[in-house]
Amino acid sequence: MLNNNLTELLKVEYPIIQAPMAGGVTTSNLVAEVSNAGCLGMIGAGYMTPIQMGAQIKEIKELTSNPFGVNLFVPNEFNVTENEVKTANRSLNPIRQQLNLQPKDSFEIPSLNDIFETFIEQIKVVIEEKVPICSFTFGIPSKEMIVELKQSNIILIGTATTVREAIENEKAGMDIVVVQGSEAGGHRGNFINKPTESLIGLMSLIPQVVDNVRIPVVAAGGIMDGRGLNASLCLGAQGVQMGTAFLTCFESGAHKVHKEAILNASEDQTVLTRSFSGKWARGLENKFILEMQKHEQLLPDFPIQNTLTQDIRKTSSAENNQDYMSLWSGQSPRLAQCQTVELLIKDIIAGAKK
Template sequence: MKNKLTELLDIKHPIIQAPMAGGITTANLVAAISESGGLGTLGAGYLNTSQMRKEIREIKQKTNHFGINLFVPNEFSVSTSDINRAIDILQPYYKEFNINAEDFEVPSPMTERQTFIEQVQVVIEEQVPVCSFTFGIPSTEVIKQLKQNNIVLVGTATTVKEAIENEKSGMDSVTVQGIEAGGHRGSFINDSNEGLIGLMSLIPQVVDQVTIPVIAAGGIMDGRGLSAALCLGAEAVQMGTAFLTCIESGAHKVHKEVILTTSDDQTVLTRSFSGKWARGIKNKFIEDMVEKEEELPEFPVQNSLTKKIRSVASIQSNRELMSLWSGQSPMLARNTNVKEIINEVMAETEKILGDLK
């Protein structure tokens, strides 16, 4: 299947693996996608430069084609009283897990900006072929520098307006993230309560307003999703949850199990884990936080405050306190290998389009 986007990204199949930050996108997973004809992506949002470099080099031993995703830093303010209130709210978990409430790094907008600039330099030095962005659009200077180094740039949008801004900035392509998508919402202009648009509406409206190729993200798990996205005008799909439960993925066993065994289509949006809205499967932590949702500090402050809780929960395989990100199609998830998923998505797509014709 060939189109403008598969040529731009130099891939055989119009399938991109979503950049799931936090240890899911192992070198094995990224390479398996790329070696099966799609585009694997390292979710580097939370990595410092030395971690990034290590991961990139590991991937390079397995494949020479892949992408990387960075979080564009947003302005945020954090007062001591905000932090103290959040610590009060989280106290029961700190206590349960013997976590010292003082013992966490307070992120600052300046260090966040500095980290981002350094991450961009690593992308350039390591000549990563494709770089995508979440939570906003980088500065003109950063975009110019990356383009001078022939790195293909992909932005993220949750509304028509955000897609137009991505095109204006010089992005080569834009991923439109529907309400179906798991993990963090990439919204950066609209309040996320306004940008909650289903792909059935988002894709065609964006396609009509931009000239760069559009990638569809959210709830796409099989050939039904890929063929539908293509009908709506997208040139490729980005799949997260579908690869998260694969054998090659680095997701926690419990995270995979929860998704694979759900008999329900219910997921929820929460900002309780990181301070930004994200979609996952409901558990005790999310339920406990519902009433306090609006009081919690912004990203990445809340993320720092809950980091140790999540890491202890992970070690203890405690599903009630982990962030169990999932898109809206958990019932379609399977536990198989990447090559099989990709081959089946392509075969099913061909069959559907052939049968309907």
């Protein structure tokens, strides 16, 4: 029952993908332990330079001979004016003051071209290093890129939040599609549908996507144990992608304050916010989210707002202060446990086989 097209494509024992959480969560140790346990470890490389990425890929190869993957952010167009940046800084400065940080006024807006260049370099690294699996969030790469990756026999995974987005992934040649339910923690992966249209619960999303695509569907969002894996398979998915469940593992690089916040949270404490990055994302409600709520609609797009809040998040982390950190979490924090990756996966499989 746990072996299917998905496990064959990925060459793994179990149909479980560790979600590629960006921002330091996916340590080499985490990724390798997941792959060593028969699941698919993934590097969340969205914010990495090509050099950092290459180094981590090499490191993981030392730790596992099993397949693992890399996730990249497809660059999105963004609109931003200097005035918007000024306004955003004006709303962030009171928080900077509380953290004894320098107030900011202006900011050098990066060019979309430069971001694209980095993306192309990242893909080059994936190909050069022969990483067997590459997944994408926030969109679909260009035809040329897909052709190039496929010529290198790299298995491609797309991300979708609606049926329409799943169909587009299939059309573009993705081998697998991850469907992100409204339960999911972290950034929303919608790229065609508006954020408000794309908050579909997995109970609804999985069967409707499965009925409309032929490629294997992987369910993501709130899945934490064997019960969630079994339920996803019942609904027609061939596997699951789990983030929060791995985030609180020993091997994860998430801040201990972040882990503890999840371990102490209940299902009604996550909210959607765009205040941290300019993109909607789900995390535990904290002081930052509450204080920024009134400015939320006016903040600049991703990745501008993300760069603007970097000093705040960094300092808050360094001071073990959860008030201004991004505490990404799915809607099932009550099911989170603090344990090793090996034990977590054993538990999931034992629960699924019941």
